[in-house]
Amino acid sequence: xxxxIAKRLLxxxxxxxxxxxxxxxxxxxxxxxxxxxxxxDQQVQAGMDADEARELYEQQLGxxxxxxxxxxxxxxxxxxFDWGWSSTYNQPVTEVIANSWIYSFQYVLPATVLSVxxxxxxxxxxxxxxxxxxDYAATLFAFTGISLPNFWFxxxxxxxxxxxxxxxxxxxxxxxxxxLSLENIHQLILPVIVLSTSAxxxxxxxxxxxxxxxxxAEFVKTARAKGLTENEVTVRHIFRPAMxxxxxxxxxxxxxxxFAGGYVIEYIFGIxxxxxxxxxxxxxxxxxxxxxTVLIPVFIAIIGNLVQDICYTVLDPRIEFGDR
Amino acid sequence: xxxxxxxxxINRRTVLKxxxxxxxxxxxxxxxxxxxxxxxxxxxxxxxxxxxSEAPNYNVFRITDTTSGDRVTRVMDPAYAFDENxxxxxxxxxxxxxxxxxxxxxxxxxxxxxxxxxxxxxTADDWVYSITEIIQGEDNWAAVSMxxxxxxxxxxxxDGFEAADEDGEQAWFNVEQTGDYEFTVEMPEPFPxxxxxxxxxxxxxxxxxxxxxxxxxxxxGEGLNEDDEIQELSYTGNLGAFTVEVLETEARxxxxxxxxxxxxxxxxxxxxxxxxxxxxxxMGEESxxxxxxxxxxITAAGIPARRAEEFDGMDDVQVISTPTVYCxxxxxxxxxxxxxxxxxxxxxxxxxxxVDRQSIVDxxxxxYGTVAxxxxxxxxxxxxxxxxxxxxxxxxGARDRFENNLPDGYGYDDGRLVDADGEEVVLNYVFSDSAxxxxxxxxxxxxxxxxxxxxxxxxxxxxxxTMLDDYLxxxxxxxxEWDFMAGIGRNSYPRAPEATEGFWRPGESVNGYGYDDxxxxxxxxxxxxxxxxxxxxxxxxxxxxxxxxxxQPWMFLYFPEDLxxxxxxxxxxxxPSIAWGYDVHRWEIEAEQ
Numbered sequence: 001x002x003x004x005i006a007k008r009l010l011x012x013x014x015x016x017x018x019x020x021x022x023x024x025x026x027x028x029x030x031x032x033x034x035x036x037x038x039x040x041d042q043q044v045q046a047g048m049d050a051d052e053a054r055e056l057y058e059q060q061l062g063x064x065x066x067x068x069x070x071x072x073x074x075x076x077x078x079x080x081f082d083w084g085w086s087s088t089y090n091q092p093v094t095e096v097i098a099n100s101w102i103y104s105f106q107y108v109l110p111a112t113v114l115s116v117x118x119x120x121x122x123x124x125x126x127x128x129x130x131x132x133x134x135d136y137a138a139t140l141f142a143f144t145g146i147s148l149p150n151f152w153f154x155x156x157x158x159x160x161x162x163x164x165x166x167x168x169x170x171x172x173x174x175x176x177x178x179x180l181s182l183e184n185i186h187q188l189i190l191p192v193i194v195l196s197t198s199a200x201x202x203x204x205x206x207x208x209x210x211x212x213x214x215x216x217a218e219f220v221k222t223a224r225a226k227g228l229t230e231n232e233v234t235v236r237h238i239f240r241p242a243m244x245x246x247x248x249x250x251x252x253x254x255x256x257x258x259f260a261g262g263y264v265i266e267y268i269f270g271i272x273x274x275x276x277x278x279x280x281x282x283x284x285x286x287x288x289x290x291x292x293t294v295l296i297p298v299f300i301a302i303i304g305n306l307v308q309d310i311c312y313t314v315l316d317p318r319i320e321f322g323d324r
Numbered sequence: 325x326x327x328x329x330x331x332x333x334i335n336r337r338t339v340l341k342x343x344x345x346x347x348x349x350x351x352x353x354x355x356x357x358x359x360x361x362x363x364x365x366x367x368x369x370x371x372x373x374x375x376x377s378e379a380p381n382y383n384v385f386r387i388t389d390t391t392s393g394d395r396v397t398r399v400m401d402p403a404y405a406f407d408e409n410x411x412x413x414x415x416x417x418x419x420x421x422x423x424x425x426x427x428x429x430x431x432x433x434x435x436x437x438x439x440x441x442x443x444x445x446x447t448a449d450d451w452v453y454s455i456t457e458i459i460q461g462e463d464n465w466a467a468v469s470m471x472x473x474x475x476x477x478x479x480x481x482x483d484g485f486e487a488a489d490e491d492g493e494q495a496w497f498n499v500e501q502t503g504d505y506e507f508t509v510e511m512p513e514p515f516p517x518x519x520x521x522x523x524x525x526x527x528x529x530x531x532x533x534x535x536x537x538x539x540x541x542x543x544x545g546e547g548l549n550e551d552d553e554i555q556e557l558s559y560t561g562n563l564g565a566f567t568v569e570v571l572e573t574e575a576r577x578x579x580x581x582x583x584x585x586x587x588x589x590x591x592x593x594x595x596x597x598x599x600x601x602x603x604x605x606x607m608g609e610e611s612x613x614x615x616x617x618x619x620x621x622i623t624a625a626g627i628p629a630r631r632a633e634e635f636d637g638m639d640d641v642q643v644i645s646t647p648t649v650y651c652x653x654x655x656x657x658x659x660x661x662x663x664x665x666x667x668x669x670x671x672x673x674x675x676x677x678x679v680d681r682q683s684i685v686d687x688x689x690x691x692y693g694t695v696a697x698x699x700x701x702x703x704x705x706x707x708x709x710x711x712x713x714x715x716x717x718x719x720x721g722a723r724d725r726f727e728n729n730l731p732d733g734y735g736y737d738d739g740r741l742v743d744a745d746g747e748e749v750v751l752n753y754v755f756s757d758s759a760x761x762x763x764x765x766x767x768x769x770x771x772x773x774x775x776x777x778x779x780x781x782x783x784x785x786x787x788x789x790t791m792l793d794d795y796l797x798x799x800x801x802x803x804x805e806w807d808f809m810a811g812i813g814r815n816s817y818p819r820a821p822e823a824t825e826g827f828w829r830p831g832e833s834v835n836g837y838g839y840d841d842x843x844x845x846x847x848x849x850x851x852x853x854x855x856x857x858x859x860x861x862x863x864x865x866x867x868x869x870x871x872x873x874x875x876q877p878w879m880f881l882y883f884p885e886d887l888x889x890x891x892x893x894x895x896x897x898x899x900p901s902i903a904w905g906y907d908v909h910r911w912e913i914e915a916e917q
Contacts, residue, residue: 034758035380035389037789039469040797042388045815047472047826050797050833059467060386062546085546089573090381090555099573155611163619170616171374171607174575270374270607272574280378280574 005306012302016295023294024074024287028067032057033285035088061087074291084288088280093292096277101296104262104273106179107191114192115199120239120246122200123207127215128234138204145201150261154194154268161190171270191265198261206249210242244315247308369913371623372603374613378574379604382557383549384529385458385468395577396528398602399557399564401587403431403527408901410705410819412519415587416446416563426514426856431524433505436586439561440553443532446563448507454530455499457540458548460488466545473523474499482512514854516861520820532559562586565597565909577604587909597909617641617889623913624890629690635889642892645885646900647703650813651696653878654769659838661800663751663807665730667840672876673715674726678776679769680717685882688764692887696880698873699827703902704818706862711870719776726777740778750780754795754804756811757785765881766810781808796836809837816883818902821865822853828877839877 032040036057043053062085077084083093126138162170169187176183214220215238223237224230262275274293281289379392384400387393401415412420419432437446458466459474474497475488481495488494498510511518519525531554539548553559557568563586566579579602587593607613610628617625620640627635627643636643656666656675665671685693697714700707727736733744741749755766766783773779786795788811795806817823826832828839829846845868852864873880886904890896895912898904 032789032793034787034789037792039388041792043469043472044797044833044836045826046470048833050836053833056464056467056469059464059545060469060549085550088380089378090383090549091573096573103575155609155615158612158615162621163615166619170619170621171605171612173605174572175578175603268609268612270575270605270609270612272572272606276574276608284380 005310008302008306008309012299012306015302016298019294019298020075020078020291021071023291024071027282027285027287027290028070030285033283035284070287074288077288078291078295083292086281086286086289088284088286088289089277093288096289097274097292097296100272100274100277102179103174103271104266104275106184107188107195107265107271107273108262110188111192111195111199114196115203116250118196119200119203120207123204123209124211124234124239124242126204126208127211128230128238130212130215138208142201142204145197146205148197150194150198150264151268153197154190154265157190157194158268172272173270174272191269191271195261195265203246203249206246207242210245211238214238214241240315244312247311247315250304250308369598369600370603371599371601371913372576372605374605374607374616374622374625376606376608376610378606379577381549382555382571384531384554385454385466386549388469395604396557397564398566398577398579398604399568399582400528400560401564403524405906406520406525406819406903407906408899408903410520410903413906414590417524420519422519424856426516426518426854427511429509429515429518430502431507431509432503433507434586434589435505436589437561437563438584438586439532439563440559443534443559443561446532446561447504448501449504450533451530452499452501452507453533453540454536458536459529460496460499461540461543465543466539466548468529473521476511476513476515478512485512514856516856516858517820517822517853521817521823535559565599566602574606576606579603593910598912599909617891620891622891623894624888627887627889629692629887632690632692632887640892641889642894643887643889644896644900645692645887646904647694647701647902648884648886649701649816649818649902651699651701651816651883652765652813652881653696653699653810654881655796655809655812655837655878657807657809657837658840658877659800659803661803661805662838663749665734666807668729668731669875670725670729672879673874674722674729674777675773676715676876676879677718677722677725679772679879681881682717684765684768688761688768689882689884692885693882694885696882698869698880699814699816699824699878700821700869701816701818701883704816704821706818706821706865706869708866708870711866711873713870713873715873715876722776723778736778740780748780750782751807752784752805753781753808753810754784754786754791754806755809756788756791758788759811762811769808769810797833800838810881813884821869822849825849825853828872837877841877843871843875845871845875 032054039057039060040050040053043056044050048056074084076082081094083097085091086093086096089096122138122141126135129135158168158170161168168190172187172191176187178184217237220233220237223233228236262273263279264275265271266273266276267279274296277289278293280286281293373394375391375394377391379395380389381387381392382396384396387396403417404415404420405413407413416434416437417431418434421430422428433446433448433451438444439446439450455474459468459471461468464471475494476497477493478485478495481487481492485495485498488496495512499507500510501507509518509524535551535553536548539545539551548554556571560567562582562584565582565585565587567582568577568579570576570578581597581600581602585593585596587596607616613622613625614627614631614635616622618635618638618641632643632645635641656662656672658667681695685691685695694702697712698707730741734749735742737746737748743749753766753770755762757763763783763785766785770781770783773781784806791809791811794804795809796812798804814824814827825846826834828841828849829835830838830840848864848868848871852861852868855861855864893914895914897910897912898907
């Protein structure tokens with residue numbers, strides 16, 4: 001086990017270097033950002049030559065003259081935990097990340113927990129009650145949830161819940177007594193609903209499909225014949241084996257929620273989280289910040305996959321890593 | 325404040341220098357105002373502005389965006405402003421004098437200005453130091469934006485002035501302290517429009533000398549930029565109506581009223597500002613901002629023209645439109661890589677005649693705008709009806725003028741324009757894809773040219789940055805193909821139109837469309853800029869804008885209006901104008917019932 005983990009951690013370093021390098025090159029060879037073009041245009045209107053304006057823009061970014069110089073600066077910075085200066089926010093990159101992650105975490109965590117718990121529960125119920133009205137209702141819910149675009153759903157909830165009913169604030173503000181205050185929880189309800197609706201639907205469909213494999217399995221019939229209650233059969237003999245493949249989608253789901261769903265939610269509700277910061281960094285070609293925001297999901301993905309692999313042995317003792 | 329060109333500080337300055345991409349994208353309210361969630365709007369005196377994006381920089385020497393400018397303006401006044409009648413409005417600069425030949429301007433600062441501790445009193449020394457050591461610093465070591473403002477072209481650098489470039493074709497202004505609160509700006513040539521140009525007007529590029537000195541000595545531009553006090557605006561003391569307390573990335577800026585605001589020492593401002601607290605919330609999504617004002621959660625929001633009537637009909641919202649200084653236009657590619665016929669003024673005139681611009685204003689801008697005939701709005705002192713040629717919509721006349729003035733070899737085949745080889749002429753219309761209005765205008769013009777001139781036009785929507793970098797500012801040969809270009813709203817500088825000189829000067833980067841200026845418009849503007857006789861200056865400028873209307877180097881389309889919605893309890897103390905918001909600290913907001 002230890003050798004396996006060590007090997008996986010080494011692999012993490014290599015995979016991170018590859019990811020960061022590719023990201024760096026993609027950004028460095030991208031056309032100038034909209035903000036950069038705007039800056040140059042303003043300088044040109046003031047009488048400056050376009051090439052001089054481009055040089056001034058590069059000077060303000062302060063990244064270095066050549067690709068190799070810029071790349072070296074970034075890699076040395078990353079290795080020494082000096083992640084550089086964000087030109088988008090004019091703050092140290094670490095400060096930007098430190099200030100923003102909590103705002104994503106505070107709604108992604110409950111949305112993830114809700115989607116996993118409710119999604120798996122509904123999926124399990126749906127599988128054990130296949131072709132009943134309850135199953136059809138759950139399926140309808142699932143397809144509706146998957147089909148609703150988050151941006152549209154969020155705007156509709158704001159219009160109905162905020163404008164028409166006046167039950168919820170229309171936008172998110174950091175001007176609250178604390179993250180655990182009622183005011184903050186109140187303003188997070190709509191974002192969590194939007195984010196978890198599609199996630200619940202997705203988890204539910206996976207859970208239903210996996211559980212169905214075991215509903216009519218021989219060992220489940222045996223369990224019933226032994227006189228176990230239906231709840232015991234469902235939890236111990238259907239849900240537990242179904243959990244192994246379900247676990248494999250968790251890391252991907254969390255990342256998806258954080259960075260795909262997160263941007264839309266954060267943009268529409270005005271939540272100053274990582275999704276928004278990451279998006280702005282990419283749009284503005286803020287290389288240090290992009291690399292930092294890329295590193296986070298890379299770490300989550302790699303470490304998360306490692307943790308989930310280890311979880312297999314807990315869920316299914318027949319799996320072991322000795323030969324891997 | 326709601327719209328982005330409505331404040332009196334850097335905002336005004338940067339807006340007047342900047343370009344609108346797609347017009348409506350900005351007009352639609354990227355900078356709106358709202359009270360915070362959880363804050364009872366009923367208390368009335370907490371004004372919270374919603375901005376469409378985060379402020380990218382608080383380094384006053386580098387700011388070029390209106391979002392950052394808006395924020396700085398809340399905590400630090402500009403040198404001076406102009407009111408709705410274009411009258412000088414004193415702020416940190418209280419008074420000015422100019423010599424007879426307009427080569428030496430003397431400015432007097434307020435004696436009540438204080439920096440934050442430990443920097444003490446704000447004096448002329450701070451101003452002169454910031455200008456001479458940072459803005460005019462050697463090799464622009466601080467990477468200052470707009471440093472070129474503080475120099476001017478000369479035939480030869482006169483004695484007593486320093487060359488600002490290697491060729492000796494530019495000279496720096498001399499800026500000297502002449503008293504504790506007084507400094508002079510001396511130019512090598514007369515500069516009668518200096519006051520109205522966005523150089524010292526809206527100027528905020530000044531920091532305490534003591535703060536800047538270590539960076540100046542080391543020529544450490546990055547250090548200055550990354551200084552905590554610079555990026556947290558914590559040095560501004562009593563120089564603004566509010567004092568920053570909270571700056572949160574992608575979230576908000578919160579600034580309560582400054583009780584020792586220097587302006588309170590002056591008559592009429594004893595109780596300024598009338599607003600107790602000011603917050604900017606970052607709110608990127610337009611529909612969120614509109615929902616917020618509709619629900620009464622915010623004080624004000626920019627309103628897109630398509631929804632102006634709806635919001636104007638709401639009991640609790642008032643919609644106020646203000647004129648803008650920007651001209652939405654379509655550029656012609658008159659360079660070697662453009663269609664050759666676009667070099668001919670009559671062809672350009674015919675194209676203008678073939679497009680119903682009033683319909684664009686009425687149907688795409690919902691009536692909120694004015695048809696443009698030249699790069700000067702009708703309200704400008706330099707607009708003269710008798711000089712300006714107005715090319716009215718006339719499809720038949722356009723077709724005749726077009727056909728009669730095409731280069732040899734072109735003609736019509738079955739109603740379609742063909743070249744000497746009998747191939748149909750197809751022109752490329754590139755436009756910024758960032759605004760729906762720009763695309764609607766492009767489709768409309770495409771239809772008009774197809775129907776009225778038999779001219780085939782292909783549309784090519786591209787990102788704003790691509791359009792500038794790969795088309796407009798790329799040399800022929802390196803550039804991608806284009807014939808028409810739209811989505812760029814150029815500033816008309818109605819108070820000091822000489823600032824548009826570069827638009828027409830051959831060889832200038834900003835004249836990226838290759839206008840060769842056969843009538844010498846650029847020289848006329850240059851001459852006007854140094855003409856001490858104001859009547860002569862006005863005549864020259866009016867004539868220049870008349871020539872432009874005749875020449876049609878661009879198809880001038882329209883001057884759009886800004887639309888802002890305010891909750892009914894906001895009582896602006898000024899008339900709608902291009903100066904909108906210059907006096908915002910005296911606006912009244914009462915408790916909402």
